[in-house]
Amino acid sequence: MTSIRRRTSILVASSLAVVLALGGLVLFLVVRTALTRQFDDGLAARAGALQSLVRFDAGQIELDIAGEVMPRYQPGAEAELFIVWVRSKAGWDIVERSESLADDRALKWSERRPQTAGFEDLALPDGRPGRALTVEFVPSPENEAGFEHEADSASKAPDTEHNVLNPAALVPPVRVLVAQSREPFEASLAAIGMSIIGVGLVLVLAGVGATSWAVRRGTRPLANLSREVAALGPGTLDRRVNTEQLPSELAVVAERLNALLGRLSEAFARERRFTSAASHELRTPIAELRMLLEVGLSQPRSAQRWERTAREGMSVLERAQQLCEALLQLSRTEVAHTGDRGDDCCDLAVVLRDQSARAVVRMAADPTAIQLEAPHSLLASAEAAAAASIVRNLFDNALQHGDVDAAHPVICRASCDETTVVVTISNQAPDLSADDADRLFEPFWQKEPSREGDGGFGLGLAVSRALAEAADGHLDAALTGGRLVVTLQLPRWSE
Amino acid sequence: MRILIVEDSTILRNSLAQGLREAGYAVDAVADGKRGLLHAQTTDYDVIVLDWMLPEMDGLTVLRRIRERDIPSSVIMLTAKDTTEDKVEGLMGGADDYLVKPFAFAELLARIKSLARRRHGQRASIVRVGPLSLDTSSKTATVSARGSGTTLVDLTPREYALLEYLLLNSGKPVSRAELEEHLYDDQSHVFSNAIDSAIAALRRKLDAAGCPPLIRTRRKIGYVLQENAL
Helix, strand or coil, X not given: CCCHHHHHHHHHHHHHHHHHHHHHHHHHHHHHHHHHHHHXXXXXXXXHHHHHHEXXXXXXXXXXXXXXXXXXXXXXXXXXXXXXXXXXXXXXXXXXXXXXHCCHHHHHHHCCCCCCCEEEEEECCCCCEEEEEEEEECCCECCXXXXXXXXXXXXXXXXXXXHHHCHHHHCCCEEEEEEEECHHHHHHHHHHHHHHHHHXXXXXXXXXXXXHXXXXXXXXXXXXXXXXXXXXXXXXXXXXXXCCCCCHHHHHHHHHHHHHHHHHHHHHHHHHHHHHHHHHHHHHHHHHHHHHHHXXXXXXXXXXXXXXXXXXXXXXXXXXXXXXXXXXHHHXXXXXXXXXCCCCCEEHXXXXXXXXXXXXXXXXXXXXXXXXXXXCCXXXXXXXXXXXXXXXXXXXXXXXXXXXXXXXXXXXXXXXXXXXXXXXXXXXXXXXXXXXXXXXXXXXXXXXXXXXXXXXCCCHHHHHHHHHHHCCCEEEEEEECCEEEEEEXXXXXXX | CEEEEECCCHHHHHHHHHHHXXXXXXXXXXXXXHHHHHHHHHXXXXXXXXXXXXXXXXXXXXXXXXXXXXXXXXXXXXXXXXXXXXXXXXXHCCCCEEEECCCCHHHHHHXXXXXXXXXXXXXXXXXXXXXXXXXXXXXXXXXXXXXXXXXXXXXXXXXXXXXXXXXXXXXXXXXXXXHHHHHXXXXXXXXXXXXXXXXXXXXXXXXXXXXXXXXXXXXXXXXXXXXXXX
């Protein structure tokens, strides 16, 4: 798995390398163009100098070097060369060539036909790469008198009538080729190219290092967060990610993560308590049965004694069965919290009246123990059996724990607004604390951890809440002025 | 040996009490923490079998109160709580042993015997004074007489309990009241001469097995079991 830091470093370094390569290439091309222009300017200057030396004198094209030695064109390793052609009837005749073209090979090379004007890359006589400039021009006559003289003599010829009329036309065009080795130019260009590549590589390496450092530094909060999150596990759910040093973008993520961890930790703790309580409740009947049988078998017993043992064993099994059924009901109710319940409708006012009457009889309470304040009808969107089960549990609990000396140990009020039907059932609860109210709906939670007495398992309220939530409702409890107020909210039924 | 069971499950409480009584112990059994603490404070129990989850007062609170009041009884916690944290909490609270439900009665019995021996400074299951040996595991008493080998002493559970208590406290005078407290539970109807009668019967049986007199009467104090009692 590639890390963000590694990926970002590679991307930035690659981008930097591409940019630097393109920049180096462009720079090289610009330098090459400039150097070529400079090289060509040199050739043009030399060609211009030679051009200025070309004279048309006495009907002849000549190079007016007056016996001067031009070191540039002397034979040698760095020698340059030139050739001067004049146009003749047969073609182009060599008028003059540089002394650097003196040897046989050079002479043979110089026999080449002159190119049209312009620059060209070519191979020099000695095989070196070179560059040449060919210019074509018509030299100016040496002097007017001479020209006239020539003109006069030319006018005698029958085919030179036109020349008489236009003396300049008598001067033949001349081509001058100036060539120079490209080796120094190429060497300079190669040196510049290598310098660009070298500097580019150094810049790329420096860029990779700088990028890696910058990315590492920039992503350090991310790495720290990643390390902290990686250290989290089921055993460390009490830990929280430190948000103080995090940048704002990550702080939001970390705060959400901390909130999630909080909820997860709470859910884990609830699950552990449930598992522990379920295990505890299931171990007890097993221990009872085992002890009954072990002690019973430890000595010979009468048939009457065995019958008593069997009856006690049956009562243990019945309670264990009730526990399993209650656990199954809780599980099924929690799983059933899905699906469309739009068609379920029950009159909660009827359910309350019916269940309050039944609860008073069931719990052997005073007929006025429950004070019920409810409208004639309260239609709720819930299954009637589920609503009855919830209300039955709530009344039983309230009557069991309510103050029997009060005029009305249990007060039940029901009302509704546009969307919700609300039922509150309250009773005196002097022994409960606010923390107890929060734990009332936890499976198996009982204020008095006894397996005897009322025979409950502490699952009734948990099942009731699951049923309420399955009907898209809520069941909550709060301790107000020493009274436990349990509030049931169900969606109001609408056509 | 007298044992207190504090357990809110009626079936478990009654079964344990019956099993332990049949094993020769004097057993009191109560169903809630408050009564358990009251019993522990008023009677010198050798071992208290204490459930954790109890009405009125939970077992851990009872245990802490017992230790705060320096009650010397050994306590074995009996609970369905099986996590390491629960066990540590119970043992740190002052329990001498911890047994997770469901458990085998034989294991509970072995642990109770071990705790009872340790309370009286005995680690081995066989206690000897002179030629008399008592095996607390098999609950048998034997006498090794010169020339005639080893003779098994046929004792009733009550006589065995009396001999065991005297042997575990050998060399120390034990009052009649103390013997009554450790040999009879609340359900027993004890006559005023019950201990003297039991001692007389025990002496006769030991004598018949060839054992020299080991039990000496201390006037107005009680009895002491030691070698060369005469």
